[in-house]
Amino acid sequence: MPVHLLKIAVGIESVEHFRERIKIRRKQGRTFTHYTRHMPKRADEVLDGGSLYWIVKGYIAVRCPIVRLEEAVLENKGPHCGIVMKSELIPVVPQPRRPHQGWRYLEAEDAPSDLAGLGKGAAEMPPEMAAQLRDLGLL
Secondary structure, three states, X not given: OOEEXXXXXXXXXXXXXXXXXXXXXXXXXXXXXXXXXXXXXXXXXXXOOOEEEEEEOOEXXXXXXXXXXXXXXEOOOEEEEEEEEOOOOEXXXXXXXXXXXXXXXXXXXXXXXXXXXXXXXXXXXXXXXXXXXXXXXXX
16 A cells, blocks of 8 residues: 655645646656655655645645655755656645645545546635535535
């Protein structure tokens, strides 16, 4: 069973803003890689179908499937881990989440479901609206 990673999307205002940033990276020919200081100790579980779930404005809002983890040395920063992801953002049922530093593990049973499985139009819904509908038991 995979384990996922959870990270705050710092500086991202919305899921659409996140999509635009990824689109810019693709045009520049860059892979969608997030660099972090530490290699996950549970790397085998992460690579067994794990995703990086992103917190946008206080809600877990989207996920990106992880392709690989690679060792990297960043200029003036030393050794790091590159989390290479598919450049697709998969909307999930929003879950409120408090801020934290770095990344955290997210067990598969605690990960929110994809919005695509909830019917037409759910994936385009703003995270705040989806969270309110979920709280009311409508999602």
